Amino acid sequence: MFGYGCNNFTWNGTLRELGSSYPAFCTEQRRLRMTATPSSSSGLEVLLTALQNEGDVESTLNILNVLDELLSAGTDRRIHHMISKGGSEALLTALVNAGRSFCPNYTILLPLLHLLAKVGHRDRRIGMKAEEAGAVLLILNLLKHNVKYPKRAAACLWVIQVFASSVSTANLIGENHGLDVIFHLIPQYATKHLHTIKAAINAFGALLCTKANVYSVVSKGYISGLLRLYEDWHIKDTQHNAIAIRHSLLCCLHKVTHCTAGRKALISQGGISLLYQTTQICLLSKGLVSLVEASVQLMRKCLPKTPLPLTSDQSVYSFPLPGMSHDVCYANVAPDENSDESDDEEAEENEEAESRDYDDDLETDLNKLRLRPDPDRPRELLLQYSRLCPELYHDFEELDLISEPERVHHHHQMRKICYSTVLLLATPGGTEGVKNHPPPLQNLALEKETSTERHTPSQSQIKFNAQLKAYDFHSHSSILSTSSNSQPMVREARGHPPSGLRGDEEVNEEEEESHHHTMIDRLLEKHGACIPHHDPKLYHSAAAKTKSIPGFSILAFPDFWGHLPPPGHEPMVARKPNIQRQKVFEDVQRFLNTDDIINQVVFDLEDSSLQCPSDSLRFFSSFECGNLRKAVQIRRYEYDLILNADANSSLHTQWFYFEVSNMVADTPYRFNVINCEKRNSQFNYGMQPVLYSVREALEGRPHWVRTGTEICYFRNHFCPTQGRRTTFYTLTFTITFKHNEDVCYLAYHYPYTYSALKAHLKMLQQSVDPAKLFFRQQILCGSLAGNPCLVVTITACPASRAWKDMQQLRNRPCIVLTGRVHPSESNASWVMKGTLEFLCSSDLVAQSLREAFVFKIIPMLNPDGVINGTTRCDLNSEDLNRQWCKPDPALSPTIYHTKGFLYYLNSIGRTPLVFCDYHGHSRKKNVFLYGCSVKETLWQSGSAVDTVGLKEDPGYRTIPKTLDRIAPAFSFNSCNYLVEKSRSATARVVVWREMGVLRSYTMESTYNGCDQGIYKGLQMGTRELQEMGMKFCHSLLSLTKDMKALYSRRLINHIDLDHNILDHKSHNCFEDDEPPCVEEIEYSTDCPALNGTDLDSDVNSNMASDDEEEDDDDEEHRGGSISQSQQSSMKSCLFPHLIRQASIEALCEKRNTCNGVSITNGQIKS
């Protein structure tokens, strides 16, 4: 009798070492060596050669026995070794030899098939090898002859499943009616031969890895058959003994719905409803999670693609670009030819990504890493930037004139007047002046405001405003009003009766405006919040000059009024178990049961006359940074929200900021932002959107607060209106408002407007002592829409006008900081705010920093994007952080001039010591830096370049290392210093490569919170973001080499005051940035794998008995349960190697990739 078991077998050497512990092997080997092979061959090769030479039954069985023993005892490595020695070919030859005869000997054939299934399972080329050996049609024939013998049929089916890993083999089987033969082996519910049934379903599923087979199955109407089978097994398998079979059927359905025709067929056959109903029942039983998951994915995948309810994907906001016809800027999206095919491909990622494969993207060309390219412009163009170094030309006369006691007095006087040297833009970037030449900076007139009263417009301002009109830019009337809904509440807050009683509806516009102004004054008097560095009136006047595409005339209340960080910390929210599934169910119900669906547009940015029901929420977004294009009421308390694409573009939707009113208190409202673009989001990992309540603010609590429950971010079934192949994602959250009839604002993150920056800089300027602190605000250039891009210089005034002190000032190294190139990254602005305030503070560290460095800060590189509420781009629909290599002076002026200014600093020998561009990161936690290092890039890429002789200053690590110690939100482990090809046009890489700035960084701040340090588990607020900006400044002290000599003991102690947080880190934390949550977002359209259904265990259980008849009894004894029989087969495991989970996954992955290829390109062979 053929026996496989040998429990005491151990093996840790080569086959030769088997020795006397295994006499059968030795006998066999000796015998074989005499006959066939050269003596130098290894034992394995001897066995394989012998297997192919048709020997007698006994010796063939012996060889199979030995091979099986060897392969069973170890890990997969042994099988791979055998494959490398021609094991698959030997088994295939043996199969062909044994199977060819008219009356095959199943005593040999069955173990041979079993072994082939196991080995072939791990051989990527098994399909091709089988074709070459002529084994493919042979196995199909064997199957046809053995449909009545479940055990033999199962063995054939496994081998077919394995062969189908190759596209051409799968097609060959399909062309020879293999699919039909196999499909008819899948019966309605049964209790016998479950292994064989499962083998048939799996083989059927494996053959569906090719386009041709999928189309053939769909056209033959098998989808209906599969659905009916699934239904039958679902209804009758009440004891849940056949979960694996039901799961396999779902996997087949997944595969046939890879094509549009398949998905349509599934819907027309009532598949969605069947899946929905069966899933509801499966949810009642605990052990059926795998079926629920597979069904949910299937439903999501098959829900018909629904175009967004928009007339066009193009942004509502368009802006005529200089030198371009209006049509050109719209032509950035070509319709996709293949759009009716598989929707599996994801849109390219556009994020400073972490999910991409670094190794492919790393720059390995040493020349590109080391050589500095020539400047992108002639040297004479750089002179214009000398004006941006006012500290070098300022004579500090006032220092001599004022004696110390007087100086204090002088300072007080200076505070009263607005002495700013703000440059006003004489020629805003209109239709002229910006073609192929940089905007004529010499035209930027320097005018000193000398008015003694802060808020009276100066001559220059009046002139400026007049010019604005001339250039036909929208100018604001800038009245404070939220939407009309807020009026009653505001009135009430003022102590006035509701409007209806006063009959004041008919006031004309001017009266209305002045009326508003008085109202604002009274409101401020009564409720005015004391918010540091914020003045509502100053904000109001700053906003009046801000130019937006639609000409915003209304201020959002939170920006006007200001806000304070919430009093306490805000923990990340625990994700509700199965929340995604629940939301998907609700969405599927929309499709199945339309009774409670309202589906009414209640807000449309393009249609202000829209009437909406009196009991629906009101939305509004026509204000700075606002972004909401459309709101559709879906159910009584549920709304779909559609975001406006970036101006002049049809892409980039993620940022949102809008007003909502007319709510009922204590009622949960579900909001779905249905056209998000990013693949994943921190909203799945504890992050909440932010909310500001006007009523709360008027009651003395002016806070943006993290809010929302049932938050989840997942792929949906919406698509663009114009057939572009893009997948959209839904951000869903539920909000329960505290007050009736409140006016609230909801945003992706704490908004920070361009007007806020202008007002803030003005406040800062007014707060500093000009005798000590040199603060200059200048205009770098105008943006496309004519908004000034501001640059700020901060340094300490020299101690005196003595040559030595003046010289010290002129020799201070520069530190250049930029930010907010990406408009949605408002967190970057909050960090920048922290930096600016700290540098202007009387803090001793700040003072030392000012004495040591000159700070050149461009806080907002993309004013137009910020103002118009875009997510990623400037008005030219380009990502400005990809323009640094050769920025276009007309189309990317802020980048062109920032780069020019850096060239200028370079040319006068003042290359910045540090450059840092502040960003926000949507998919990671913590704050971290990206830097640039030749060595680290080469190491990481595995490049062959010898790095031993390469010299590199490791100074780029000093700041991140220091930050890791002193900044609670900072994570050193998340930093990297790799130069990627895809980032070659970013600020960080260009400033490093072209300007030779060693410490050139991107600072990435999370939108969410931290997973380490003292803020672990907490969401970031503006307080923490500002603190980060301050800590970044602190870290710069580490660059002053002789810090101890330079700064007094007192100062060092001062820094050490932070000692309580110095050791806040667990320095060995290598936690994932996005730890897996209870349920990962499931983006895969493939059937989720079912644990424990590996082919091996099935094969093993088939081997438990060798005889067809016995098997039947056996199964009945076991109650026909696959799981039970699997367990028993594990115990008596004849191939006892349990494969590690990792290798299973690796294998599955390999197969999936392979399948993916085959579907998109039927010609590719594995």
Ligand SMILES: [Zn+2]
């Ligand atoms: Zn960014």
